[in-house]
Amino acid sequence: MSARKIIIDTDPGQDDAVAILLALASPEDLGLLGITCVAGNVPLSLTSKNARIVCEAAARPDVPVYAGSAAPLARPLITAEHVHGQTGLDGPDLWEPAMPLADGHGVDFIIETLRRHEPGTVTLCTLGPLTNVAAAFNTAPDIIDRVQEIVMMGGAYFEVGNITPAAEFNIYVDPEAAEIVFRSGAPITVMPLDVTHKVLATEPRVEAIRALNTRVGHFTAEMLDFFERFDVEKYGSEGGPLHDPCVIAWLLQPELFSGRHVNVEIETKSDLTLGMTVADWWGVTDRDANAMFIGDADANGFFTLLTERLARL
Ligand code: BDR
Ligand code: CA
DSSP: OOOEEEEEEOOOOOHHHHHHHHTTTOOOTEEEEEEEEEESSSSSHHHHHHHHHHHHHHTOOOOEEOOOOOOOOOSOOOOOHHHHHHHSOOOOOOOOSSSSOOSHHHHHHHHHHHHSSOOOEEEEEESSSSSHHHHHHHOOGGGGEEEEEEEEEEOOOOOOOOSSSOOOHHHHHHHHHHHHHHHHOOEEEEOOOOHHTTTTEHHHHHHHHTOOOOOOHHHHHHHHHHHHHHHHHHHHOOOEOTTHHHHHHHHHGGGGEEEEOOOOOOOOOOOOTTTTTEEEEOOOOOOOOOOOEEEEEHHHHHHHHHHHHHTTT
């Protein structure tokens, strides 16, 4: 079987970085057409720099990295330096990337790539706020039917929220964009906090990655050393949740995950619950299902996959 073509839309972020590395480590399975950056965890100038640092860490400066949207569709940007550090990628010693940004805007790259490839052959992997994808759908509605699938990290049902009591960060930052995407009709698979909070980078798991004793192994372990402190302090958990890598792991080994096909609506009006993903997990409405909402994962299987794949870089 040929590699599944993907675009990664991202706001790196240590967990975004691990997701990118997992994709780069899996070229037989995933053909990474390009990376589009969005403002989220940190401003666009940093996310578009961090994505290039990650590509260089994996010795893949050939991957086109585009800068996309610098702010949400209808709101000021909210960032998460309190989780990811001032650079967004705190942990390892960082460097100024030598590879340039690709020419053009990330939103245009998404539109042109979907138009250039056969319908139903390009998957969008979204690891940050959905601004770029929503902007692309607004500008070029013809591309919606051409999307094979959107696999996203975002939202929560049982875990409810992380950035507010009611909302997960990626959806909260740009709820209008999330609403556009969830109402688009494109096939969607969602990795909410409900599953990502079960995929914890515990000390033995991080040490197994460090023990690869490669550049990527050390780079990843040093990112996770920094990243875990926030969730360990907040939740008393045994490690940081590897939110965004769940998206890539699902493409590689979907049997590691389980969920339900349900309706998901986005709260865009209430101050109190802005950005809430109202998932009809129990099927109590007659609203049509619009997303596969993942609820569980085989965390050991996930870390076996991740560690084996990172060893290839
Ligand atoms: C999401 O928000 C970001 O902080 C992470 O990178 C992840 O995409 C988790 O809520
Ligand atoms: Ca992210």
